[in-house]
Amino acid sequence: MLTKEQLIEYSEDARKTYLDHISIDCVVFGFHEGQMKVLLLKPDDEEKWLLPGGFVQKLEPIEMAANRILKERTGLDKIFLQQFHIFGDPDRAKFHHDLYKDTVPDEENWFAKRFLSIGYYALVDFFGVVPQADQFSELCTWRDLDDMPELLLDHELIFKTALDTLRLQLNYQPIGYNLMPGEFTMPELQKLYETILDKKLDRRNFQRRILGFGILTRAEQPRKGGAHKAPYLYSFDLEKYQNALTEGFKGGW
Amino acid sequence: MLTKEQLIEYSEDARKTYLDHISIDCVVFGFHEGQMKVLLLKPDDEEKWLLPGGFVQKLEPIEMAANRILKERTGLDKIFLQQFHIFGDPDRAKFHHDLYKDTVPDEENWFAKRFLSIGYYALVDFFGVVPQADQFSELCTWRDLDDMPELLLDHELIFKTALDTLRLQLNYQPIGYNLMPGEFTMPELQKLYETILDKKLDRRNFQRRILGFGILTRAEQPRKGGAHKAPYLYSFDLEKYQNALTEGFKGGW
Known part of the structure; x- marks a missing residue:
């Protein structure tokens, strides 16, 4: 938690630099060989965790803001972030109000304003990037989807909405170019889909459907070696x- | 165009009532028997047209704001609006700045601020609703998609993004419950999809795919009358x- 003086100073800086009422939160999913994780921050002196987020500069395009925020807070650069939803519940502001209501009045606490948060998501190979915590966080790390800590604010909702969007996206957009090696077998690609969907898929249906999308090229020679076909x-x-x-x-x- | 006094008065009201920097624009598509239209406003004293839009009250949930705005500006009530994108280019504010820069300084013109606009869209039967223009508009009317007027601001982009979203949605969500009669033939449903996509579809592929979705019930008796099967x-x-x-x-x- 910030001191009263710190909060007032940060509030003054923020008021000069950022648009009121708009924030951005990033849900970065990581995949590697059948494992799926999400990138989270553990703020100093908090039990609960956060998605990496921040604010939009007064004249900054929002896509640039999303990329800048992700870089500042996690060290991840040049990630393809996709906007997926804006979270506009008026009550989502309460956390910052409640946290400081006894030390700093709301008029001086810029962070206690109502913020609508724009959600961005991405899917990366978690072996290919090295997260680094920023000055406000103890930790910046990949957490398994089946071992999630409690999240602050409405970040549980933002995370779940991003996961639903990613799963829905499998029905109408290709996925995996940045996650698979240059050449891969059908079971390896099926594993990516099964990991994202968290369920087993039928081998034949998967193969028929994915080939029907017309985005794969089959090499003439099968992979060599091994006892099986x-x-x-x-x-x-x-x-x-x-x-x-x-x-x-x-x-x- | 407003007078200087009007603009300053509206700005003061808006500053008290609405969140800075957030607007909402609604793209309402209308369908009826193979025709597709979009609901537009023609503002007083303007050649170009607008999507119905407005602002978010300080404590209002954004979904409520979208519905209120659509009702206030077009008379349409109880429409299922879906959020689809937020438009955040910093230059989209220029229009309101340019329009009044010689009469009212930007500090007093609330509308010249930077606004991020949340896009909502809907698809309704245009025979089922009666649009009514609000006090700022000469006309509120359905326009054919192949006879669109020029639009103000970035509303061409917002309209096109909504149309792309609607077309994409045909791949992963059902559509048409509020547009078709209680019972309909396969060609009648196919016509809905063809109209939205603006292209002919193969009859057999359409039937196989739509039945595969598992959302249709076939009546035991075929439709009676007529010379054909x-x-x-x-x-x-x-x-x-x-x-x-x-x-x-x-x-x-």
């Missing part, structure tokens, strides 16, 4: 993958 | 339809 190798056709990202799947209407 | 009648299974709205299609992963 050698599996075919696939790679993403980057041009078709990009088209499907912007225009939807060939398998659409 | 009588077509089967379908209706939406409301329970399955609602499930698919919240949990995605059975045909999903």
Whole structure:
């Protein structure tokens, strides 16, 4: 918790620098070989955790703000963040009001204003990035989805909405280009989908559906070695993958 | 255009009533028997048109604000509006600045602030509602999608993003419950999809895919009368339809 003087100083700086009433929160999912995690901060002197978040500078485009905030708070740079929802419940402000109501009046506490938070999400390979905590946090670390700590504010809702969005996205957008090796087998790709959805999928249905999307190229030679029948190798056709990202799947209407 | 005195008075009222920096714009699509339209306002003394929009009261949940704004500006009530995107380009404020920069300084013109606009969209039967212009508009009317007037501000972008979202939504959510009669033929439902997508669809593929979603019930008796083979009648299974709205299609992963 900040001292009264610190809070007033930070409030004055924030008032000059940032737009009132707008914040951004980032849900960065990490995937690696069948494991899925989310990037969280543990603030100093708090039991509960936070999604990395911050505010929008007065003349800053919101996509730039999202990337700057993620970099400042976690060290992660050049991540493809997608806007997914704005959280506008008037009661989400109460936390900052309650925390300081006995030391600093709301008029001087910029953070006690009502904030609408724009949610951004991303999915990265957690082996490819090194999170670093900022000055306000003890820890910045990947947490398993099945071992989540309690979250502050409405960050549980923001996290769950991002996860629902990611799962829904599997139905209409390609995924995995930055998560799979250059060549991969069908079971390896199926594992990505199963991990995100947290359920087993039927092997044949998966193969038929994913091939129907028209974004995969099959190598002529199966993978060598091993006692079993050698599996075919696939790679993403980057041009078709990009088209499907912007225009939807060939398998659409 | 407002007089200087009007603008200053409206600015003072707005400053007391609304959150700074947040606006809402609504894209209401209308469908009826193969025609698709969008609801637009023609402001007084302007050549260009606008989407119905407004501001969020200081303690108002944003979904309530969207519904209130749509009702105040167009008379449409109890419409299911869905949030789809927030538009945060810093330059989108320029219009209100430029319009009044010679008569009222920006400090006194609340509307010249930077506003991030939350986009909401809906799809309704345009025979079922009667639009009414508000006090700031000459006209509030349905315009054909292939005969769109020029739009003010970034409303062309907001409109196009809503249309893309609606088309994408056809891939992962059911649509049409409020647009089709209680019983309908497969070609009648196909017409809805073709109208939204603005393209012809293959009859067999459409039938296979839409039945695969598991949201339709077929009546035992085909429709009577007519010289041709009588077509089967379908209706939406409301329970399955609602499930698919919240949990995605059975045909999903």
